[in-house]
Amino acid sequence: MAAFQPKITAFVCNWCTYTGADLAGTSRLQMAPEVRIIRLPCTGRIDPLFIIKAFERGADGVIVSGCHPADCHYNHGNYHARRRFAIFRDLLDFVGIDPRRVIFSWVSASEGGKWRDVVDGATATIRELGPCRTDTGDEGQGRLACAS
Amino acid sequence: MARIGVFVCHCGENIGRTVDASAVAEALRSHPGVAHAEDYRYMCSDPGQTLVREAIAANRLTGVVVAACSPHMHERTFRKVASAAGLNPFLCEMANIREQCSWIHDDREQATRKATAITRTLVEKVKANAPLDTIRIPIERRALVIGGGIAGIQAALDLADGGAEVVLVEKESSIGGHMSQLSETFPTLDCSQCILTPRMVEVAQHPRIRLYAYSEVEEVSGYIGNFEVKVRRKARSVDEALCNGCGACTQACPNRKVPSEFECGLGKRPAISVPFPQAVPNLPVLDRARCARFMALRKGIAKAVCGKCAEACTRGAIDFGQEDRFVTEKVGAIVVATGYQLYSIGKEQPEGEGLSGYGEYGYGAVPDVIDGLQLERLASASGPTGGRIVRPSDGRVPKRVVFLQCVGSRDPARGIPYCSKICCMYVAKHVMLYRHKVHDGEAVVFYMDVRAAGKGYDEFTRRAIEEEGAIYRRGRVARLWRDGEVVKVQGFDTLAGEPLLLDADLVVLATAVRPQPGIRALAQKLSVSCDQHGFINEAHPKLRPVETNTAGIFVAGACQAPRDIPESVAMGSAAAAKVLGLFSNAELEREPTVARVDAAHCAGCFLCERVCPYGAVGRREVRDRAGRVLKVVAEVNPGVCQGCGTCQATCPGKHVELQGFTDEQIYAEIAALG
Numbered sequence: 001m002a003a004f005q006p007k008i009t010a011f012v013c014n015w016c017t018y019t020g021a022d023l024a025g026t027s028r029l030q031m032a033p034e035v036r037i038i039r040l041p042c043t044g045r046i047d048p049l050f051i052i053k054a055f056e057r058g059a060d061g062v063i064v065s066g067c068h069p070a071d072c073h074y075n076h077g078n079y080h081a082r083r084r085f086a087i088f089r090d091l092l093d094f095v096g097i098d099p100r101r102v103i104f105s106w107v108s109a110s111e112g113g114k115w116r117d118v119v120d121g122a123t124a125t126i127r128e129l130g131p132c133r134t135d136t137g138d139e140g141q142g143r144l145a146c147a148s
Numbered sequence: 149m150a151r152i153g154v155f156v157c158h159c160g161e162n163i164g165r166t167v168d169a170s171a172v173a174e175a176l177r178s179h180p181g182v183a184h185a186e187d188y189r190y191m192c193s194d195p196g197q198t199l200v201r202e203a204i205a206a207n208r209l210t211g212v213v214v215a216a217c218s219p220h221m222h223e224r225t226f227r228k229v230a231s232a233a234g235l236n237p238f239l240c241e242m243a244n245i246r247e248q249c250s251w252i253h254d255d256r257e258q259a260t261r262k263a264t265a266i267t268r269t270l271v272e273k274v275k276a277n278a279p280l281d282t283i284r285i286p287i288e289r290r291a292l293v294i295g296g297g298i299a300g301i302q303a304a305l306d307l308a309d310g311g312a313e314v315v316l317v318e319k320e321s322s323i324g325g326h327m328s329q330l331s332e333t334f335p336t337l338d339c340s341q342c343i344l345t346p347r348m349v350e351v352a353q354h355p356r357i358r359l360y361a362y363s364e365v366e367e368v369s370g371y372i373g374n375f376e377v378k379v380r381r382k383a384r385s386v387d388e389a390l391c392n393g394c395g396a397c398t399q400a401c402p403n404r405k406v407p408s409e410f411e412c413g414l415g416k417r418p419a420i421s422v423p424f425p426q427a428v429p430n431l432p433v434l435d436r437a438r439c440a441r442f443m444a445l446r447k448g449i450a451k452a453v454c455g456k457c458a459e460a461c462t463r464g465a466i467d468f469g470q471e472d473r474f475v476t477e478k479v480g481a482i483v484v485a486t487g488y489q490l491y492s493i494g495k496e497q498p499e500g501e502g503l504s505g506y507g508e509y510g511y512g513a514v515p516d517v518i519d520g521l522q523l524e525r526l527a528s529a530s531g532p533t534g535g536r537i538v539r540p541s542d543g544r545v546p547k548r549v550v551f552l553q554c555v556g557s558r559d560p561a562r563g564i565p566y567c568s569k570i571c572c573m574y575v576a577k578h579v580m581l582y583r584h585k586v587h588d589g590e591a592v593v594f595y596m597d598v599r600a601a602g603k604g605y606d607e608f609t610r611r612a613i614e615e616e617g618a619i620y621r622r623g624r625v626a627r628l629w630r631d632g633e634v635v636k637v638q639g640f641d642t643l644a645g646e647p648l649l650l651d652a653d654l655v656v657l658a659t660a661v662r663p664q665p666g667i668r669a670l671a672q673k674l675s676v677s678c679d680q681h682g683f684i685n686e687a688h689p690k691l692r693p694v695e696t697n698t699a700g701i702f703v704a705g706a707c708q709a710p711r712d713i714p715e716s717v718a719m720g721s722a723a724a725a726k727v728l729g730l731f732s733n734a735e736l737e738r739e740p741t742v743a744r745v746d747a748a749h750c751a752g753c754f755l756c757e758r759v760c761p762y763g764a765v766g767r768r769e770v771r772d773r774a775g776r777v778l779k780v781v782a783e784v785n786p787g788v789c790q791g792c793g794t795c796q797a798t799c800p801g802k803h804v805e806l807q808g809f810t811d812e813q814i815y816a817e818i819a820a821l822g
Contacts, residue, residue: 009821015697016677022218025247033258036265037248038817039219040809041741044759045793047811053818073675073698074792075761084797109697110679116252 006060006126008035010119011050013042013078016067016108023112031116032123035063042066044077048088051102052095061101061126063118068106078106098129150275151183153209154267155200156245157191157216163250164189166259172215172245175264181275183207191216197229204233211235211274215243215267236279238740238808243270265821272820276813280740285787287373288480289731290315294365294670297325298713299705300485301347302720303727307483308356310728315477316351317379321362322427323348325487329410331527331535333713334577335608341426341530348428358477361429366474368673369762371790372700373480373736383470385420385434390465393430398422400460406438408532412522414540415532420457420466424530434466441468481700481727482674484684485720486667488706490519491556491564491660498665499682502563506555509628509657515541516635517628517655520574527581537585539654546653549582550637551575551593552625556660558596564660564681569710571658572599576612578656583616591618592650594625594639602712621648628655661710676701684708694723702726741808742789743796749803750781756795756804757782764788765795 012018018039024031040046043066051062064085072078085104092099103122107115154176158164169187177185184207188196191214204212212235214226219242227237245263253259289312293304296318304316316323327333328348330340351357360379367378386397401418408415410423417423419438422430436442440454458466489498494512497503505511516539518526529535539546553575557568572595579591591612598620600606612618625639634651641648663682671678676696677685684703687695694702702723705716730736745756747770757765768783782804784795793806802811 007821009818018218019220019697022220022244022247025218025249025251028251030254031252033249033253033255033262036262036269036821037244038269038814038821040793040814041806042792042794045797045806045809047797050814050818053815054821057819057821059821070672071677072761074790074794075675077761077792077794080759080794080798109677109685 004127004131006034006123006131007058008061008063008122008126009054009059010035010037010063010065011040011043011046012037012063012107013066013073014039015042015073016071016106017065017115019109020107020111020115023109024115027112029112029116031119034123034126035119042072042074042077043081044072044074046081048084048091051088055097055101055132060129060132061103061122063103063105063122065105065107065115065118068108071108097132100125101129101132150181150211151207151209152181152211152213152271152274153200153203153207154182154185154271155191155203155212155214155216156185156187156267157196157214158187158189159216159246159250160190163216163246163263166250166253166256167245167263168256168260169215171260172264172267176267176271179268179271182271183209192222192225197225200226200229201233204230204235209235210239211277212240213243213267213270213274214240215245215263215270217246218242218244218248238280239274239277241270241274241277243267269817269820272816273813276810276816278807278810280807283738283740283742283786284735285373285738287731287733287736288375288478289313290477290479291481291483291727291731292317292365292375292377292477292479293483293485295325295485295487295705295707296320296323296351296359296361297485297487297705297716298327298344298347299487299711299716299720300325300483301351302717303483303485303704303724304351304357305347305354306721306724307727308354310724312356312728312731314357315377315379315479316357316359317363317365318359318361319364320423321384321431321433322423322429323351323359323361324424324426324428326521327713328424328426329412329521329524329528331524331529331531331581332577334573335602335604337577337580345426345428348426352428359429360475361431362433365670365673368482371788372730372738374787375479375482375700377477377479377482379475379477381473381475383472384431385436385467385470386432387465387467387470388429388431390463391431392463393422393432394462395422395432396460396462397457397466398432400456402454402456403438403440406435411525411532412519414522414525481702481730483702483704483720483723483727484670484674484676484696484707485704485723486664486670486707488661488710489664490521491662493555493657493659499668500563500662503556504562506562508626509555510630514628514630514635514655516546516653517657519657519659520571520578523578523581523656527578527585535585537582544653545586546589547586548590548592548650548652549654549656550635550650550652551578551591551656551658553593553595553658554624555657564662566681566710567599568658568661569599570661570712572609573602573605573712575656575658576600576609576618579612579616579618583618591616592652593618593620594623595620596622596624602714623648661706663707667707674698674701676703694719694726700730739791739808740786741791741806742786743784743791743793743804743806745782745784746803746805747781747783749801751801751803752780752782753800754782755798755800759794759798761792761794762788762790764790
C-alpha cells in the first residue's frame with residue numbers, strides 16, 4: 001500500500017506567514033510537500049466555515065497561521081482570529097473533527113525556519129492521525145467523521 | 149463563460165529544475181474554463197510579457213493566472229501586463245510555484261503535482277474575481293522623520309530641499325545622534341563635529357523643517373498619504389520660546405556631579421544641562437530625577453528647595469511646573485531613522501532577550517575596560533579630558549592599549565550571529581587616534597577577520613598596521629581581569645598557535661551594534677516588522693532597501709542593520725527620494741481590496757463597526773421616498789479601509805464583502821484543493 005499522503009490546507013495571512021513561507025523558499029529550506037497555502041489578507045478574514053469547508057472538501061488537516069500577537073499588520077485582526085478560534089476549537093469536536101487536525105501558529109515574516117517546522121510538524125501529526133473521511137463518502141454531503 | 153489563460157514560468161532553472169512547467173501547462177489546458185495554457189522560460193522578461201499580452205488579446209481571455217514566483221515579487225508586473233492588454237488588472241492572479249514549491253522540494257514528481265494543484269486553485273479563484281477600479285486618495289505632502297541622527301538629518305534636509313514640509317522628531321534634547329559623539333571619522337579622519345554641526349544648524353534654520361527635539365512618537369494612525377501622528381513633547385522644564393540658550397542656569401546649578409550620558413559616563417554634567425556645546429536646539433533640559441528641587445518634592449518636602457537655575461535665568465524661562473505636551477501632525481509618509489545602541493557586556497541588556505553579557509570580561513565591572521564610544525569621547529577635543537587619552541581610573545596615559553573586536557558580534561552563543569560591520573574600521577581608526585596622541589604607545593588588536601570592504605577602507609586598516617605599528621593578533625580573548633595597576637588580557641593567537649597573556653593599561657571593546665531600545669514598540673505603532681534582532685525589515689533586501697512592507701513608511705540608517713556614516717547618509721537620501729517620488733503624484737492610487745456592504749441585506753447589527761481596526765465602518769440611514777428612515781445600515785469608507793477582512797469574517801449574514809477576497813473566491817479555492 002502506498003504511504004498515506006495527507007492533504008493539508010493552510011490559511012495564512014499575507015503579511016507575516018505568507019511572507020515567512022516565501023522566505024523559507026528564498027532560503028531553500030526543504031519541507032514536506034503536502035501543504036497547500038490559501039493566501040488571505042489577515043487571519044481576521046478567516047471564517048471558521050473555511051476550515052469546516054476544507055475538511056468537507058477532503059482536507060486531512062488545516063493550518064491557520066498569522067502574525068504574532070501585537071504584530072498584526074492590521075493592528076489587531078489576529079486578536080479577533082485568536083478569540084474566534086478559541087471558541088471554534090470546542091465546536092470541532094461537536095462536528096466530529098479531531099481538534100488535533102487544526103494547527104494554529106504564529107509565524108512572522110522573518111521566521112522561514114519556523115514555517116518549515118510548522119509544515120513538517122503538521123504533516124507528521126496528520127500522518128499519524130490518518131485520513132479524515134466524511135461518513136457518507138460523498139463530497140460536500142453528510143456529517144463529518146474523522147476516524148482517529 | 150470564463151476564458152482563463154494560464155502562463156507557467158520556468159524561471160530559468162529556478163522553477164524548471166524541480167517542476168515540469170510544460171506538464172503543469174498541459175494539465176491545466178484541459179481544466180474547465182481554461183482557454184489557453186502555455187509555458188515559457190522567463191515570463192517576466194520582455195518577450196514573456198509580450199507573450200502574455202498577445203495571448204490575452206488573441207484568445208479574448210477573461211482572466212489570467214501566472215504560475216511563477218510570489219505575488220509579492222511580480223503581481224504588480226503582470227497586473228500591468230493585463231491592463232496593457234485591456235483586461236482589468238484585478239483579473240490577474242499569481243500562482244506561487246517558486247518560493248512555495250520548486251525552491252522547497254526536491255522530488256520532481258511531487259513538486260510538479262503540487263505546482264499543478266496550486267495553479268488550479270488560483271484558476272478557480274480567478275473565475276470568481278470581479279473587475280475592480282483602483283481607489284484614488286489625496287496625499288498630505290508632509291513627511292515625518294523619526295530620529296535626528298545623521299540618517300534622519302540627511303533625509304529631512306533632502307526632503308525639505310525637495311520642497312516637502314518635514315516634521316523631525318528626536319528623543320534626545322539635541323539632534324546629532326551618535327555621530328556627534330565621535331572624535332574623527334574613518335577613513336579620512338575628518339573631524340566628526342566639523343562635518344556634522346553645519347548640517348544640524350541647517351536643520352534648525354530650514355523654513356520647511358519643524359524640529360521636535362526631546363520628543364517621542366506616541367501614536368500613529370492612518371495609512372500612506374494620510375498618517376496622523378501624535379508626538380509627545382517631553383517636559384524640559386524650560387520654556388522654549390523664552391530661553392535664549394545663554395547657559396546661566398547650567399552654571400548656577402549646584403548639583404554638578406551627574407554622570408553625563410553624552411560623555412558615556414566619563415564626564416559630569418549639572419542637573420540642568422545642554423548635552424554638548426553645539427547642541428541643536430541649544431536649549432537645556434532639567435533632569436528631574438537629579439534635580440534637588442524635585443528630589444525634595446518626591447521626599448515630601450513641601451518647601452521649595454533650590455531653584456538657583458530659575459534665579460539665574462534672566463528671561464524667566466525656567467518652568468518647574470511644565471508637563472509633557474502632545475501635538476498631532478498630519479503627514480503623508482514616515483522615515484524611520486532611529487539608529488543604534490552598543491551591546492553592553494554587563495548582565496543588563498536593554499531589550500536584549502537571549503543576550504547574556506560577558507562574565508569572562510567581568511560584566512563591565514573591570515576598571516579601564518571601556519567601549520568604542522567611550523574611547524571616542526576620550527579622544528575628542530571637546531570631551532571630558534579635552535582630547536587627552538587617559539585611563540578613566542587614575543588619569544594616567546596608557547602605554548599599551550588592547551583592542552578586542554567582535555565583542556558580542558559573530559557570536560551565536562551570545563545571541564548575535566551577525567557582523568556589526570563598522571568595528572573593524574573604527575578599531576583601526578582608534579589605533580591611529582591613540583598613536584597620534586601617544587607616540588610611544590603600543591596598540592594590540594585581537595580580531596577574527598579584518599573586514600574592510602569599502603572605498604579606501606582596506607588602505608586605511610593597512611595604514612594602522614604599517615604606519616602606526618599596530619600589532620594585529622588573530623584570535624579571541626578568553627578572560628580579562630584586574631591585577632594591581634593593569635588589566636590582564638588572556639588570549640590566544642591562532643596564527644602563531646600560541647597562548648598570550650598581556651598586561652594592558654587600557655582595554656577597548658568593539659561591542660556589537662544593536663537597534664535602539666524601544667524599536668519593537670515603535671515598530672508596532674508603525675505596523676512595520678523587525679527581524680529577530682530588532683532591526684527593521686526592509687521590503688526587499690536588494691530591490692527595495694529603504695521601503696518597509698507598510699506602504700508609506702521608509703527606513704534609513706542603522707535601525708535597519710549595522711551601518712556606517714556613508715551608508716546611513718546614502719539611505720537617508722534614498723528614503724527622501726522615495727518620499728519625494730510619492731509626493732510627486734497628484735493623487736495616490738490604492739488597491740481596491742476594500743470591504744463593501746450589501747446595504748439591501750445589512751441587518752444593522754454593527755458587529756463590523758466594533759471589530760474594524762481602523763474605524764472605517766460608519767452608519768448610513770436608508771430612507772424611503774417620503775424621507776422616512778427605513779433602517780440604518782453599515783457603510784465602509786473606502787479611503788480608510790485597509791482590507792483586512794475581519795468585518796466579513798464577523799458579519800453573521802455575510803453582507804459585507806472584502807473585494808478581491810470574497811467568500812465566493814475563497815470557497816472556490818478550497819473546493820479546488822479537494
